[in-house]
Amino acid sequence: MAKDLNQVVYQIYPLSFKDSNGDGIGDLNGIITELDYLKDLGVDVIWLSPVYQSPMDDNGYDISDYYEVNPMFGSKTDLMNLLNKAHEKGLKVIMDLVLNHTSDEHVWFKEALKGPNNPYYDYYIWSDTPSDITSVFSGSAWQYVEHLKQYYFHLFSVKQPDLNWQNKTLRTEIYRMINYWLDLGFDGFRLDVIDLIGKDVYSKRLADGPYLDAYLEELYETCFKGREVFTVGEMPGISLKRANEITSTHPALDMVFQFDHIALDEQPGQGKWMLKTLDLHALKQTLNNTQQIFKDKGWPSLFLSNHDQPRAVSRYGNPSEKYRNDSAKMLFTLLFGMKGTPYIYQGEEFGMTGIKMAIEDYKDIETKNIYQELKQKGFKEADIMNSIYAKSRDNSRTPMQWNETVNAGFSTGSPWLKVNPNYVLINRDTDQKDPNGIITYVKDLLKLRKSNPLFNTGAFNLLFEDHPNLFIYERASETERIVVVCNWTDVTIENPLSIEKMSVLLSNSTDHITLKPYYTGIYYEKRTIHA
Incomplete structure (x- = not known):
């Protein structure tokens, strides 16, 4: 990469x-x-x-x-x-950004409450009749607004109305804001429940909805392309x-x-x-x-x-x-x-x-x-x-x-x-x-991880897969391997590995034969290449 x-x-x-x-x-x-x-x-x-x-x-x-x-x-x-x-210390800073919804106290929503003739009305999701979608925070995901005789959609708190990403003007506003923070020098974003922005509420396609791919592509082209940006998207769905x-x-x-x-x-x-x-x-x-x-x-x-x-x-x-x-x-x-x-x-x-x-x-x-x-x-x-x-x-x-x-x-x-x-x-x-x-x-552990590329490039293989108490795996190349051993329990267990030819890189114990409760160890060995 x-x-x-x-x-x-x-x-x-x-x-x-x-x-x-x-x-x-x-x-x-x-x-x-x-x-x-x-x-x-x-x-x-x-x-x-x-x-x-x-x-x-x-x-x-x-x-x-x-x-x-x-x-x-x-x-x-x-x-x-x-x-x-x-930045002076060599640390990056990423902002947490919520793009699925705003507060009901955002000026956009205050304007939207003025009704369908207001340009901000379509920044949010409305319906004359509520569906049976429930909020993540309990109850219906639809809140009735008496003076509009309509419901707005909120997948989270009633004070967090969902944005209507199908409105291109809204998307343009969002992208302008993202570029503002990037231009200030921030290094990227953690994007809150970003799998929801492509939803179609009316067909009940919420997480990973029909428009997600298109909006992610547009987000990249409009904001991230040509920049060194660190991004992680929260996608529980x-x-x-x-x-x-x-x-x-x-x-x-x-x-x-x-x-x-x-x-x-x-x-x-x-x-x-x-x-x-x-x-x-x-x-x-x-x-x-x-x-x-x-x-x-x-x-x-x-x-x-x-x-x-x-x-x-x-x-x-x-x-x-x-x-x-x-x-x-x-x-x-x-x-x-x-x-x-x-x-x-x-x-x-x-x-x-x-x-x-x-x-x-x-x-x-x-x-x-x-x-x-x-x-x-x-x-x-x-x-x-x-x-x-x-x-x-x-x-x-x-x-x-x-x-x-x-x-x-x-x-x-x-x-x-x-x-x-x-x-x-x-x-x-x-x-x-x-x-x-x-x-x-x-x-x-972090120094060890950064010093050995095997942690990211080595093949991942589960070992002793059916052992009821130990989680053991290896990270292997043709010439070397790292083995990680973890005792998941509060009982003492004999180590099923033959570790005579291995060196211990890191452990929370000095005894690697009888594994104490919650033992962990990282072992390393060269591998013999057979002609």
């Missing part, structure tokens, strides 16, 4: 990263103070969740002005200062095969976020709140499928966490004091030994965990809505809360745990969302001082 996609991306959720002025809300100047930390970690690209003007109904994913910075995060001067200082096709054929997107591996702890077809135990064999098959599909073309994203997903160590590892450190290292090793671009979500690099709060302490609109919906359906309180403890987006949005001082060093004021009380034990500074800490391990 012409572009170097073997870069490491670190996602910052500005609300919760670092507060510089004591108002309890993370801000741009707080991010600036930690750029050296990110550079030292081995990060190449910073992805900023939205900092645009917004009423914050969905924490900034409801944009009311694409050109302005929300004062709660600082000023546009602060944003440009962040960009310039990041597409298949792995389609993800590969899009990243192979559409230069608008370098890679996508596709969620097959994320959905494995859900009851099939029942949504994310209906829990099931993740089956290791299913995870092996899904990740193997990803690696095989992207073997020769296209490019995958390597992630377990983000602002919408629970904390990885709580979801897939073991958050107990005894096993959190090793299970976090195991998860990083399992994922970052594969082909693709590694993503780290803030706090993941030192093993931040999920949280359990009283329902009134949750701030996430999706969580509050599902609580009411499941209550109305007769679910038991305990069962509802167990689902929320496992899957609420607020698990990953609690303030960053920098140190053991008040509010985890996030803010001198009252944080917008409760700090996880385990910050006294789990925080950046404590982990960083530990030579066996997760941060030190992640640094070594």
